[in-house]
Amino acid sequence: MPAISFHSVCKNYPGTRNRSAPGVRALDDVSFDIQPGEFFGLLGPNGAGKTSLISILAGLSRATSGTVTVHGSNVVSDYAAARRKLGVVPQELVFDPFFTVREALRIQSGYFGVRNNDDWIDELLASLGLSDKASANMRQLSGGMKRRVLVAQALVHKPQVIVLDEPTAGVDVELRQALWQFIARLNKQGSTVLLTTHYLEEAEALCSRIAMLKQGRMVALATTSELLKTASSNVLRFKIDSELPKAIADKARITGRIVQLPAHNAIEIEHYLSAIREAGLVAEDVEIRKADLEDVFLEVMAEKIGASA
Structure with a gap:
């Protein structure tokens, strides 16, 4: 019961x-x-x-x-x-x-x-x-x-x-x-x-x-x-003091200085970091972590009701 x-x-x-x-x-x-x-x-x-x-x-x-x-x-x-x-x-x-x-x-x-x-x-x-x-x-x-x-x-x-x-x-x-x-x-x-x-x-x-x-x-x-296990990616996390390029900012979860980006593979990680260098910015405390429940939650909430039901 x-x-x-x-x-x-x-x-x-x-x-x-x-x-x-x-x-x-x-x-x-x-x-x-x-x-x-x-x-x-x-x-x-x-x-x-x-x-x-x-x-x-x-x-x-x-x-x-x-x-x-x-x-x-x-x-x-x-x-x-x-x-x-x-x-x-x-x-x-x-x-x-x-x-x-x-x-x-x-x-x-x-x-x-x-x-x-x-x-x-x-x-x-x-x-x-x-x-x-x-x-x-x-x-x-x-x-x-x-x-x-x-x-x-x-x-x-x-x-x-x-x-x-x-x-x-x-x-x-x-x-x-x-x-x-x-x-x-x-x-x-x-x-x-x-x-x-x-x-x-x-x-x-x-x-x-x-x-x-x-x-x-x-x-x-x-x-x-x-x-x-359903998380579609790892997460690239770093700190930055300046405004991100729009193409990256649109994909990022930003909390104050902390930026988190979904990263499916090493090529995508290098793409993000290269774009930041080309914009003349410096990323600090760079790390790659496993996706956590918050990442999964945001993915699920971003799906359309019809697709996730």
């Missing part, structure tokens, strides 16, 4: 001004299963449908058609059982300003009927670096600390499935490392993890299998290693 099953999920939003006008199809016949114990990545650009899919899974929204189950429990017809099996860390910072951290976690435990949960709460606080904040009011916490509390709230009832929606957006390196160490430990102990993130290096390092969404449709589904 899959830990999570999406079957032919569609989600339509009506037009905002005229409800009879054509609306937006946020999800278009999305189907895939996540197996128990998987660390699964769900990737896509903004507006691809990731949040809509997670909202349906979490019961915050209903699919226009299709079914979603969590360990066999339908999220609509058997919603109470589905919620108990699920822990969701939302992208937004949502907190109750009237309680301390420990009180918030005790209340969250009560929502799921879990009593005498202080031992597990203490372990969560220690694992997420919150022990010294247990008696602090939620309003007193920094943004990073509030996000740690959201993770603890999602895990307080020991769910079988953990959903992380952009959990490290805007947080420091220390929290990222602590969070991933703890989540990786839970995953090794049998928890299923569904991750959405724009930090593709995280997805590449953590996820065993990945699905990619584009315009509400699934355009890739494979193991991380299989996706990396």
Whole structure:
């Protein structure tokens, strides 16, 4: 039995001004299963449908058609059982300003009927670096600390499935490392993890299998290693202080001084470097690296929907 099953999920939003006008199809016949114990990545650009899919899974929204189950429990017809099996860390910072951290976690435990949960709460606080904040009011916490509390709230009832929606957006390196160490430990102990993130290096390092969404449709589904094998080229990477010739700039991924170019063979690499020399420019720190998940992601997103579906 899959830990999570999406079957032919569609989600339509009506037009905002005229409800009879054509609306937006946020999800278009999305189907895939996540197996128990998987660390699964769900990737896509903004507006691809990731949040809509997670909202349906979490019961915050209903699919226009299709079914979603969590360990066999339908999220609509058997919603109470589905919620108990699920822990969701939302992208937004949502907190109750009237309680301390420990009180918030005790209340969250009560929502799921879990009593005498202080031992597990203490372990969560220690694992997420919150022990010294247990008696602090939620309003007193920094943004990073509030996000740690959201993770603890999602895990307080020991769910079988953990959903992380952009959990490290805007947080420091220390929290990222602590969070991933703890989540990786839970995953090794049998928890299923569904991750959405724009930090593709995280997805590449953590996820065993990945699905990619584009315009509400699934355009890739494979193991991380299989996706990396589909990369059509290596990458030429260097730093430069001047503007590149247009013919090269049009093919490049440029981040500040860093330029990255797809390089299929040695002839193409020499062509790029010769063009840079002929333009009177100097490339520094030149290296050739294997394509990573970000390169694969950009290739998949550049394909037309019809060609990639």
